Amino acid sequence: MSLRGVGFLLQCYLMLAAAMYFDLGEQEEKCIIEEIPEDLLVTGNFLLEPWDLKAPSQSAHLGVTVTVRDPNHEVLMTKRYGKFAKFTFTAHASGQHYLCFQTNSTRFSVFAGQRLKLHLDVQMGEHAIEPNMEKTKDNMETLEYSLRHLIDQMMYITRQQEYQREKEEVFRQIGEDTNSKVLWWAVVQTSVLLSVGFWQMKRLKDFFIAKKLV
Numbered sequence: 517m518s519l520r521g522v523g524f525l526l527q528c529y530l531m532l533a534a535a536m537y538f539d540l541g542e543q544e545e546k547c548i549i550e551e552i553p554e555d556l557l558v559t560g561n562f563l564l565e566p567w568d569l570k571a572p573s574q575s576a577h578l579g580v581t582v583t584v585r586d587p588n589h590e591v592l593m594t595k596r597y598g599k600f601a602k603f604t605f606t607a608h609a610s611g612q613h614y615l616c617f618q619t620n621s622t623r624f625s626v627f628a629g630q631r632l633k634l635h636l637d638v639q640m641g642e643h644a645i646e647p648n649m650e651k652t653k654d655n656m657e658t659l660e661y662s663l664r665h666l667i668d669q670m671m672y673i674t675r676q677q678e679y680q681r682e683k684e685e686v687f688r689q690i691g692e693d694t695n696s697k698v699l700w701w702a703v704v705q706t707s708v709l710l711s712v713g714f715w716q717m718k719r720l721k722d723f724f725i726a727k728k729l730v
Contacts, residue, residue, distance in 0.1 A: 537635045540564075545583075545618040548636070552607040553675035556640055563600040563635040564619065578632070579620040587611030596620075610679045641668040 540546060552558060564578050578599040584592040586609055593605045607613060619632055 536637075537633055540617065540619045540632045540634055543618065543620075545616050546634075547614045547616040548638075549612050549614055550638060551679070552610070552613045552640070553672075553679040554607055554610040556607050556672065556675060557604060558607065558613075559602065559604045559639045560615065561600075561602050561637045562597075562617070564632055565599065565635075566632055580634070581618045581620070583614075583616040583618070585614040585616070587613065589614070610682065641665075641672045 536548075538546060550558070560582070562580065562582075564580050566578075579596060580599070580601070581594065581596050582603050583594040584605050586592050586607070588609070592608070592613075593603070595603065597603065615638070617634055617636075
């Protein structure tokens, strides 16, 4: 792996958001689902590499197509990148967003038959803390940057709380509607059973009268 790739991996590991990795096959698309509030900036960093690193010089031919879909499955962005890159997008609606990744590896490429590893780091908010900020010479700039980050985190938490309250309200309304429908269904069932019972009693009474049994 190149020195630049190692540095990229170290940067991913030092970021606040939890990083992950998964494997990809030839022309295989895999998606992750993120719950994102409205009007929130999302930043993603990724690195693609083969599980077998015996031929690192050939890894320059690797590439990834990133596609982001909103809760209505409409495409927010789709772009082709190299083996490591950074992408950003802004959520236009609250809900589940689909982040999909597809390689350009085919059965005719040098990586035919190999599984590829995609390292992924997704961060929410305007300002993500960068490890290089520790090397800055201006402490005031560092404090200002950290303050902006804290403000962004507070805004992100506020948006998440508002989004969760909206979801709770929707679920509560669904629960009330369901309970109302169950109640009316029970009333209808009871009415039908009573009507059938009275009808059967009347028919039975008419039968006894017709046969002069009463």
